[in-house]
Amino acid sequence: MEPVSVPVKLPLRIKNTFLEAALLRIPSPELLINVVRRRVRQLVQGHRALTQTAAWMEFSDIALKEISEGKLGYEFADETESVPEASAVIVASPLVSIP
Numbered sequence: 001m002e003p004v005s006v007p008v009k010l011p012l013r014i015k016n017t018f019l020e021a022a023l024l025r026i027p028s029p030e031l032l033i034n035v036v037r038r039r040v041r042q043l044v045q046g047h048r049a050l051t052q053t054a055a056w057m058e059f060s061d062i063a064l065k066e067i068s069e070g071k072l073g074y075e076f077a078d079e080t081e082s083v084p085e086a087s088a089v090i091v092a093s094p095l096v097s098i099p
Helices: 018-023 029-044 058-070
Strands: none
Touching: 018 029, 018 058, 029 058
16 A cells, blocks of 8 residues: 655745735736736746846746835836727628518
8 A cells, every 4th residue: 555645735826025016006907917917928938137137036026026015017008009090981780681
């Protein structure tokens, strides 16, 4: 009979070291997630960090630290440039009802 191993609990990888300070800079959690996601993608591709890093820091920690120090931010595109104007012509539906 084989010995039964005891399950090992792994600690959660969530670190709040820089999260609170980053939320003060970008108060919307959804927007903060997207900024961090884009910066992590850049760091994975080989871009250099904008701040001092430690060996224990993951890419998400580096991104949150950059945001909390004010070295990374966001801006919205002008809505009039990004949203095309709708045409006034209404095209009839190509679907035909069958009686």
